[in-house]
Amino acid sequence: MNKAIEAALFLHLLGVAVWIGGMVFAHFCLRPALGDLAPQLRLPLWESVFARFFNWVAASVLVILLTGGFLLMQFGGGHAAWPLHAMAGLGIVMMLIFGHIRFGVFPRIRRAVQAQNWPDGARAVGTVRRLVVINLVLGVVTIGTAVLSRGF
Template identity: 45%
Template structure:
């Protein structure tokens, strides 16, 4: 029962994180660029990230904790190679998330508060690049999960 609960929590965290990044990158970003000018668009992103990133911080902790518990419960040597790939690539994703949340997002927030639109735009572009990286890495993690036996 514990394993199923951990797997459920793990999958819910992954769905929220990857789904949120996918929605933001492929839906919200183009729509906001289409209908809003930077002085409106950049505060929208700042407010969106202010809500999204703390929730994803919880999801990332749950993903890592549940994944490590499941990995160590079977033993590193007995775990499928896909699990090791998930752990390695997922760890890189967590570091990228940390850079967005702890470094780049505060810059975006500060530049928006100061109405420094070019600097805020640069920070948002950096977040966009890091989210794109995490989406690619996330696809690798999903492929590893599917291939794990």
């Protein structure tokens, strides 16, 4: 494997680790730990956690897209093995879902926290939770697909 491919794969996997690892931490550790807090404390905390985490995800998405695109060209572009195209397709769906969370749902949480409208805020955080579960499942399937591509 040449050095450029090794470097791109390294960055690609770093981006994947940050994104998937962050979702696992938020969903399985932070969410249950905050469950008993009053909405007045919980929702501003989620807003500030999301504001930071979504910047990390945005950076990861950029790195995954650039390195994934580069790797796909190196592995034959349009003629690459089908699991690589499946990875790209699933990856793009995950990115669209993230875009919806970041630009559609997160502003609702911000507005609700500013207006101290806790029921609205709790609904929006619930929507983020459901979309994160979907992205986590897709992420695991995508990693499986990526590993599968080795056999082709």
